[in-house]
Amino acid sequence: MIAALNQLGPALLVTRREVRDQFRDWRIILPIFMLTIFFPFLMNFTARQALGFVQRYGASIIGERMVPFLLMIVGFFPISVSLVIALETFVGEKERGSIEPLLNSPLKDWQLYLGKLLAATIPPLISSFLGMAVYLIGLARENVPLPPTDMLVQIVAITIVQALVMVSGAVVVSTQATSVRAANLLASFIIIPAAVLIQGESILMFWGNYQTLWWAVFGLAILGLLLMRVGLAHFQREELLGREIDVLNLRWGWSMFRKAFTGEAHNPKEWLLREVSRTVRRLALPIVLVTLLVAVGAWLGTREVQHFSLSLEQGGLVDLDERLNSALSAWPAFALRPVLIIWWQNIRVLVLSMLLGMFSFGVLGVLPTMATVGIAGYLMNLLTVNGIAPWYYLVGFIIPHGVFEIPAAIIASAAVLRMGAVLATPTPGKTIGEVWIGALADWLKVMLGLIIPLLFLAAAVEVWVTPRLAIWLFR
Amino acid sequence: MAEERIFAEDLSKQFDEFWAVDGISFQVQAGKVMVLLGPNGAGKTTTVRMLTSILKPTRGQARVAGYDVVRQPEKVRGSVGVLTEHHGLYSRMSSVEYLVFYGELYGLKPRVCKERIDLLLDQFGLDFARKKRLGEYSKGMRQKLALVRAMLHDPPILLLDEPTSAMDPESARMVRDAIQKLRSAERTIVLCTHNLAEAEELADQIAIIRQGKIILEGDLQEVKAELMGPPEYDIRLAGELNGQMIELPEGVTLIQKGSNWLRVRVPHPESDNPRLLRRLLDLHLEVFSLHEVPRSLEQVYMHAMGQPEGRP
Numbered sequence: 091m092i093a094a095l096n097q098l099g100p101a102l103l104v105t106r107r108e109v110r111d112q113f114r115d116w117r118i119i120l121p122i123f124m125l126t127i128f129f130p131f132l133m134n135f136t137a138r139q140a141l142g143f144v145q146r147y148g149a150s151i152i153g154e155r156m157v158p159f160l161l162m163i164v165g166f167f168p169i170s171v172s173l174v175i176a177l178e179t180f181v182g183e184k185e186r187g188s189i190e191p192l193l194n195s196p197l198k199d200w201q202l203y204l205g206k207l208l209a210a211t212i213p214p215l216i217s218s219f220l221g222m223a224v225y226l227i228g229l230a231r232e233n234v235p236l237p238p239t240d241m242l243v244q245i246v247a248i249t250i251v252q253a254l255v256m257v258s259g260a261v262v263v264s265t266q267a268t269s270v271r272a273a274n275l276l277a278s279f280i281i282i283p284a285a286v287l288i289q290g291e292s293i294l295m296f297w298g299n300y301q302t303l304w305w306a307v308f309g310l311a312i313l314g315l316l317l318m319r320v321g322l323a324h325f326q327r328e329e330l331l332g333r334e335i336d337v338l339n340l341r342w343g344w345s346m347f348r349k350a351f352t353g354e355a356h357n358p359k360e361w362l363l364r365e366v367s368r369t370v371r372r373l374a375l376p377i378v379l380v381t382l383l384v385a386v387g388a389w390l391g392t393r394e395v396q397h398f399s400l401s402l403e404q405g406g407l408v409d410l411d412e413r414l415n416s417a418l419s420a421w422p423a424f425a426l427r428p429v430l431i432i433w434w435q436n437i438r439v440l441v442l443s444m445l446l447g448m449f450s451f452g453v454l455g456v457l458p459t460m461a462t463v464g465i466a467g468y469l470m471n472l473l474t475v476n477g478i479a480p481w482y483y484l485v486g487f488i489i490p491h492g493v494f495e496i497p498a499a500i501i502a503s504a505a506v507l508r509m510g511a512v513l514a515t516p517t518p519g520k521t522i523g524e525v526w527i528g529a530l531a532d533w534l535k536v537m538l539g540l541i542i543p544l545l546f547l548a549a550a551v552e553v554w555v556t557p558r559l560a561i562w563l564f565r
Numbered sequence: 566m567a568e569e570r571i572f573a574e575d576l577s578k579q580f581d582e583f584w585a586v587d588g589i590s591f592q593v594q595a596g597k598v599m600v601l602l603g604p605n606g607a608g609k610t611t612t613v614r615m616l617t618s619i620l621k622p623t624r625g626q627a628r629v630a631g632y633d634v635v636r637q638p639e640k641v642r643g644s645v646g647v648l649t650e651h652h653g654l655y656s657r658m659s660s661v662e663y664l665v666f667y668g669e670l671y672g673l674k675p676r677v678c679k680e681r682i683d684l685l686l687d688q689f690g691l692d693f694a695r696k697k698r699l700g701e702y703s704k705g706m707r708q709k710l711a712l713v714r715a716m717l718h719d720p721p722i723l724l725l726d727e728p729t730s731a732m733d734p735e736s737a738r739m740v741r742d743a744i745q746k747l748r749s750a751e752r753t754i755v756l757c758t759h760n761l762a763e764a765e766e767l768a769d770q771i772a773i774i775r776q777g778k779i780i781l782e783g784d785l786q787e788v789k790a791e792l793m794g795p796p797e798y799d800i801r802l803a804g805e806l807n808g809q810m811i812e813l814p815e816g817v818t819l820i821q822k823g824s825n826w827l828r829v830r831v832p833h834p835e836s837d838n839p840r841l842l843r844r845l846l847d848l849h850l851e852v853f854s855l856h857e858v859p860r861s862l863e864q865v866y867m868h869a870m871g872q873p874e875g876r877p
Contacts, residue, residue, distance in 0.1 A: 100670060103666065103669050103670060107655075107658075107666050111655060111657055111658070114657040115657065186651075186653070187649070187650075187651025187652075187653050188651075188653040188654065188655060189653070190619075190647075190649045190651060190653050191647070191649065191653040191667070191711075191714065192653075192670075193619050194617050194619065194642060194645070194647040194649070195642060195667065195670045195671065196639045196642045196643040196670070196671065196672075197670060198639065327618075327619045327620070328619070328620055328621060331614065331619055331620070342581065
């Protein structure tokens, strides 16, 4: 414990120096001061006026909900300064060359990272809390009812996690820029989602769904931790000084991608037999994780029957015979068109998974597969609660093509999950871009070499075999 | 034999497809000043960054102060003082605040830190400006303060990357004098520069780097001899030669002669020069003066740079 605290010492030295430096810069002090003192007064005035106005029309609930909403806004504005400080403290030092003596010191990478992270977070947060205090004191003086304590705690928690997300996001941006100008351009990747987030939180506040707001706090905390992990993974001396990364080099990007995609293969056969199988082996752990998540999805699906119980008619499970026959007439044996439609739909879903995963560290990329299996689990349990053994349906409707489709979806989701995971994993000597290009090449490799052929097989079985098997079983 | 403080073997660094440093090997003993000479982009800064464990070598190995640069990076960084090309000062701090910050980072006790700061600021003539903001310092003062920062924890090894680049002559002189003061039997200094006069003034040994490779290395005299042949001597005679043929001792070569002077190449001056003088006296040619023809490092450098790839 004492050793761990001793390790924190150098990080806190960096924090102290940076904070002291910030308080000597009027360009940082002035906005913080304004947002701490004047802005809360303005919000105070707005709250009073709004309350008075809406009460005249008997819509006092809007006024009541505006008080905590404005408190959240008062807290948010000072922490938006943290983004500027973070960019300045990470990229500004890099640009001015003052980071090099720090890198030459015995500081460990994480100590330097943590010191700077705290320096960018603490002053705006203090300013934010002071602003909130000024706002609340102003309300109390005007006898405006204050929000309950648990809501105050919730808003403080939201403010803290938002600061954490913005600063840790800014650090990730900083690792990919060698100038403040470039970092400011990249910062829109943080500002825009943060603005959208505030809008979402506003809706929850006016809606009065405060329980859901805790989920937002939880989600943001996870996102903040993930971003910190990514920042820490890529805040390395080697990356900070070793290379010029502001230049968009498409040729380099393409050559990296091609190299990762083709690997050591000299021909398509070698690529398929060696490279694709090697990539699938690399995905072993994510495959296990996605399989577990899919199992959880199925279990959650079965549980949902308790909340959303349907009759068989509503579930579309009556007149099966007739419906299967009409499916058979629409899908004659060996007709290619329905196969292609299903094939294309499944590919589209997996591409969408990849796009979702790209912006969520791979997490949302697993959702479509989980949801699909979850729906299947729901339907199976629906049959059970309606007194019908689900196994016939499982064998007749899911298993024949599912044996190809489900593993394919699991492997594709695993590749997406890995794409997110590698970003948060230290990879010495590689930038985020290089790591990500490699993971994207892996995804495409398994898609082309394995998933897309499997999906075609699944679609063919789904059109040509499944309906006939189902008819045979249910006749 | 003096203790080896820096050891590099096949040290290499690749960025994407480009080898910034390609298989360099050298050693520097305690008490020596080694100068890494080379044009911009030759790989000097990358070499220093590998020696300070900022960059991991792609190939090869290096030990600094007995510590491996890959396996013991914190130990390495604790043992070296580095002056980078950019001084890296914080303009809103005073020199004392700045140095106290670095003293704490290097784990100096407050009393020791204060003593070192007082001593070094005094030694480098910066005491008068100790409370001034660093933004108000001149370029020379900033560079000297950066040198004080590098010296603060009294490291056995100093790595100085372009310490006088872009400085006016007076400031550069100040910094060179300061480096001279840092020479000691216990301290090893590696200096990267493309200033040949500076290198000649400060170097015990030099290594010339070109395109990431060391093309020439050794002590100054060795390098000169290797590249430009044995030293040359001018002999001034008291009288005229009058067309007299002179049979020189074995190994000594006549390069040029005038009416009352000779220029000779002498492979082993310690043994050849006394024999040469005796021979001239035997011929009743009285010697007025004998001195080595100066060969500047610039000549050596330009010669080396003019060579094709590899060792000349």
